[in-house]
Amino acid sequence: MAKINFKKPDLSKLKEIKLPDPRSIKLPTLPKNKDEAKKLAHDFWYGKPHGERRLGELYMDKTGLYKHREWRGVKDTLYYFNMIWLYNYGQMVADIMKFGGPVLFAKGLWRYRWLGQTYLPVLHWFDRGLEGLRGEALRASAWHYRAMTCVTINQFMNMFKADANLHNGAHNDAWHHSIAHKETVWGGIFYPWSDKYTNIPMEMIPYFVTCHVNNHTVMNYIDAAQSLGLPGDPCPMCQAEAGIFVLDDMPDYAPFVVTSNEACDGSVASTAIQDWFLNVPLFAMPQPMQFDDPLVQEHCAEEIRECWKFIEEQTGAPFNWELLRQKLERQNELQRFEWEKWDVAAKTSHYPINGVAQALYRIYQSQYGDHYIWHDTDRRVSKIMAKCVEKKIDTFPKTRHRVIAWSCAPLYYSNWCTWAYNCWGLNTIINMDSLMFDMTIRTDKLENTVMDMARYHEWAPMRRMAVGGMNHIFELWENMERFHCDMVMMYDQLQCKGMQGVKGLFEDEFRKRNIHAIWMPHALPDKRTVSRAEIRRIINDYMSTVMQETPLDPSLLEFDDDMSW
């Protein structure tokens, strides 16, 4: 238990605040003639057209903070202010009240770095992802962010309710009714106990989501893992997941844990460290990497059955088939809507969700499992999407290239696609992680359900295509056709040994098929290896030299956001 010594904040630090020089803020000049006045009034009312926005000039140097937020015209600015900024601050407070109360939240905030450092600036995460968006695209994408924020708050408040660290070491009722598992174990495994037990992934909130919201936090955990003497070159995701435990920053919220080898052997290694520090009963539920073999499929299903037995032993609560069936039906509803979305994205220019909202929402929803907010969000987005299709609204009108993003994305720059659209008109239609769990699960009888659940688990992020074998990694080509994409953003996770091994094969295929592909190097959560500015430079170089194109917004070509969240 950490000892808390409260000291008054050092207010002299306030002097260090560097606010922008008021002279650097460009005030609109008075119009010189009638045409200029008309243009000014038009820009005020509707916002500047794409190409005249100069979004890069809104940033403060290095920090990525805004001198002022973007003026999107009266309607969209007021929508952003009322329905995104105000609404989400309000909903965050409401969620905290609903899921455990402000005292519990404050205790968690004071105890855990990943909460305090990361989640307070969550509205900036919205800003970065939604830059430049207008109309229905702004609305639909923002609802995705709202859902992810709600589930995040729900998870960490559930952790805190049960956390012995926040309750003087006591193992309360919530602790006895919580199940811990690796974030790469799909939440659906625990559906049969979901009426009495709460499953909470260990690293999803302290690690995965933090990287997107505030990438400063995760570096503490990567460095902590290396401080044990571990080498720095393995997957930084696994390093960070272990580092949370090394820094004693994991809540003690459950009496047992379920782990997995997802996505690869790196997770097994991090689990060994977690097992040591957790010191609670553990069930390892590995999934086969080369999963096409039907015999392997049966083996994987058996692993799930064994896991269920383990949970029964640990909880004393019986497996509830009816509950599993109901929850899976609800999850299947989400999948069916996802297919509808893909259909619109693939065949029309009316898809109202931008690349980053699509990617993050989908991976979060399909990995975490059923939650009421996903259904609420899908209902809202369904209405917006129907409106876009009916009225034939071109949601991303400056699209020059339809991009498919393949392999594992840089978590510290998941909003690169927002930048790429604003700067170059590169519209990311779909990404690999979205396409992973491309199935519904049969609920007619248990045998079929378990076999489908095994398949679902094998199709997890970073597994199905990334390390799932040659046939699957090359599903890229059929998905390019399916989504009518003419360009590939090929993520190059420098510390993923699996994906590094197939780089040459991809290069050969790109040449053979005459496909424009940009390799985007990165180190998953760690921005120190390849900076965001470097990623932008690589895209800029390709677009200007190979594609011979000019930027839509030149102010976004180069800017320093090295210290930004």
Next chain:
Amino acid sequence: MFHQRSKTCSVGCKVLKVFGKLFAVLAALYAALFAVFYFDLDGKLLYYVVEPFLVKHYDKMERKNPLDQPYDIK
């Protein structure tokens, strides 16, 4: 007559005044919040004040050393 009229409207006026004041306060609050939003004052506060303060706190926290824990199987 004038006196009577002013007397009868005084309750209404008071209510109107209260609503007027309430409206003015809410409008001022709304405008202030809009200024916070537009000039990213929430971001600046969090970036320059809250995060450094919390980071300092987390850096100073006493933590148990997990390496002291023996590695065994439960």
